[in-house]
Amino acid sequence: MSIDYTILGIISLAPCSGYDMKAEVERGSIGMLSALSFGSIYPRLKQLEEEGLVEAQQVGADGRRKKVYELTGEGWRELLSWLEETPEYPLPIHDDLLLKTIFWGAAGAKRETLIQHLQARREESLGVLSYIEEWQKNDAAFIDEYGMLVLTYIKSRVEAEVSWIALTIAQLERPPELPIQDSKWLAVLQKARRKKALEDEEVAKDEEVASQIVEEQE
Amino acid sequence: MSIDYTILGIISLAPCSGYDMKAEVERGSIGMLSALSFGSIYPRLKQLEEEGLVEAQQVGADGRRKKVYELTGEGWRELLSWLEETPEYPLPIHDDLLLKTIFWGAAGAKRETLIQHLQARREESLGVLSYIEEWQKNDAAFIDEYGMLVLTYIKSRVEAEVSWIALTIAQLERPPELPIQDSKWLAVLQKARRKKALEDEEVAKDEEVASQIVEEQE
């Protein structure tokens, strides 16, 4: 349902067609907060129209058709009442880099690989940062006070991330620290379990080979 | 598919049952990064077993049954190869507070309401912060070097957010700034469109009332 509000919100910025919405999302700052695909836009627009939240106006009846949507009074009110609802706290954080990091030790993965992931992340984050700065300078884009606040938020968050990455890479380049809070010696157990699972397989493979040889000899 | 890796990852920390996994996610730091419900755990575990990535061992055959899962060699290898893949950049940010903020001006919502949302967010973020600090002290939990790095990440990110909130509230308490980059006078247009949509409705309502009166008189 959140997609409905994204759609209402985009129309509130300026009347537009389904096609325009996607372009707006991809170009503008909304794309940093939400995704929109045609597969969801058009069916949703249809229903929003049925519900009387938006109104379509055909533009260019000749050949190339285009439906430009505008909010109805109901639509403006619906948007407002959504804005007034307390937004949910954004947890869990869906970030594969962090999720992977949690399992790094148990899986016995290489430190350098994680460093590579972090460096790649850093590059992308710096890209986002310069993109935002570019933007704030370029006065062709329409950014009101609230949009600026969001850009500032993203900037500060990405900057915090970049600093963390620097510290983290520095730490990972030093020899591994022993688990600080490992009252149950889990780290040791993990290593043993890993070794066992992989060795058992070898044994199984050996046995298989052996039985094949026996079969061949029969 | 990411859920599969979350499951493999949790088992890598320690062999456990489906039920245990959910508990682990809800108690531990994994819950900050990912969610797991029984409706996805059990079907996935079943298939992971079929694929030979995990192995179940029945525990307590008497009455209360419990299946404890362990990774196979294949499972450890699959987990590792996932860890080696470069994680995707976490965009878009799915945060309703920010999405709402973008539309705040166009919708003509009240500044105080946004301040309230920010204050609520601040409270929750401070809660997360103290939760994490509590945790880092409490040595009953098993947190290895990598887990610590993730906690540090979350901490720094939430701290950045709290600082941003303070600045933002301070700004919102001052009178609104005019749009900085409004080459097309969109802010003015938005207000006009809003007014028009709501007034048109009033007119429509008046007409409706009028026609009803006419009907009644007939």
Next chain:
DNA sequence: AGTTCCATGTAACCCGTTACATGATTAC
């Protein structure tokens, strides 16, 4: 003439959640 862009739409699919069903065990 062909490619690219503008523009709208549908249908199949995927992944995950919610809700429901079941039953043993433990604590009060």
Next chain:
DNA sequence: GTAATCATGTAACGGGTTACATGGAACT
């Protein structure tokens, strides 16, 4: 004895994505 907790599972549903289908307009 009854409520809460441990424990596993299924089925229906939902929301969104990908891929496909279609066609005019503009550029080259």
